[in-house]
Amino acid sequence: MAIIAPAKVNAKPVSFDSPPRPIFCYGTLMSAAVYCKVVGTASAPLSKPATLVGYRRRQVRGATYPAITPATADDKVEGLVVHVETHDQVRLLDLFESDDYERQTVRVHLAGEAVDVDVYVWASGDNLLSKEDWDFEDFLQNRLQEWLRDKEVFGDRPEDDQQEHPHGHHFVTAARELDRLRNTNSA
Template identity: 35%
Template structure:
């Protein structure tokens, strides 16, 4: 396998998305402020896999936790290549403090790609033994999330502090 590194000072590291942000309307809202703009975000993602981690439901939550797991564990997801630092900041803000950004390598179309993940950094007791399922989230909760976030936009100012 080839290892691909595509980060520059102007382009943030790619992100491996494994949870709610794989729902294109939610990703569109997070990046553009409009859940209907899925056509804008779809070209930014590719199918990807992450080895050595597992995705679990969180007790009483709609979103999952990603935790380090056995070397044979594989999590399916999307590799997102944010177009600028503002998009990356929006996603960092969306994920919040319960997650820590962690560098990994993910498999995309037969190549290993450097990326970041949002690794669960919350209470271990909050992690269920149940697997988290995107289809269930989309079917049962996505509309509620979109309604909750309607009229709100993540800022993601492109200002260096």
């Protein structure tokens, strides 16, 4: 089995005594159902629409999720600023995104105000990205239910770690970490 590493972190540090910095979600995590499954909560977190200027959202080749990359000042990405509740949830998000991404601190426009947030920026090379933009509405209509039904992604963990996972091993790694955190917190 390939070792799946969490996202690289190049974000401004946040004290563990302080709440985590909000995350700018621009892909599958904009779905409350996906976000809740990843971080292990029953209810959707507080989120607000925001715009990230100077980046472009693109489809990852052969995948059903996007990536963002730096672009021109005319480019922008619409998404949601999500208020992450705990530092453990940030760790789960880092695992979910994997080392294909780097968590960085950026400034977004939120209700006419500039706000610092963390965002996962693509770190694995442009050759893995299509020239096409990723479409959230298409994901919601044609892929979301597939993701939520997939037992290898969000349900029972497969016994055979060599098995191919349709959305990547990082989902299973994040899910196992969520199980570990739940067991630690309930002990």
